[in-house]
Amino acid sequence: MIYDISIPISVQTPVWPGDPDVGIFLDASMDKGDPVNITRLAMSAHTGTHVDAPQHFLNDGRSVESLSLDILNGPCYVAQLPDEVDEINAGVLDRIPIGAGTTRVLFGTRNSRLWASGQKEFRQDYVAVSRDGAEWLVAHGIQLVGVDYLSVAPFGDQFSTHIVLLKAGVIILESLDLSQVPRGFYNLHCLPLKLVGADGAPARAILIG
Ligand SMILES: [Zn+2]
Secondary structure, X not given: OEEEOEOOOOOOOOOOOOOXXXXXXXXXXXHHOOOOOEEEEEOOOOOOOEXXXXXXXXXXXXXXXXXOXXXXXXXXXXXXXXXXXXXXXXXXXXXXOOOOOOOEEEEEOOOHHHHHHOOOOOOOOOOEEOHHHHHHHHHOOOOEEEOOOOOOOOOOOHHHHHHHHHHOOOEEEEOEOOOOOOOEEEEEEEEEOOOOOOOEEEEEEEEXX
């Protein structure tokens, strides 16, 4: 079974406050007499399902084209957290059976339902990983962490969670839709666009299991 955990990219896709709305333009249109259709995109590298590279928060950090495909692809645990969980912190993580030796983990939360609702407005009250949650993940050998809204970090504190993870070389995968995926082990396949020198890139991400 293949689960497509990428969100659709359209002019309706919610974006981080201050980022430009997604622009999809038909530069050539057969309806208007052109011989072909040609679409042009205008959007942030952090649009839709995407990865953050260290350079996003660390100016001398690696950029996205150099991220390891060995980390981006492989066995992965999907946790499904109950709606009462507002923050993925060390206490919450202690209770999740991630399994010794697991290096990739994705967190399904109530956020995932926001994608199905088709709501374009950005929500500040999304579930995210706290600083001590990020430290827990690094201490437990996690190399890739995925979340189901636009940022891995709480709205009011973007820096500490991102910096703890990115300094440790953890790849961050954001804006997943995990609403249809039961908790358990899968094989993750995540292929970010090879954008040279960029701090992030949109990705198609699927789970097979
Ligand atoms: Zn991002």
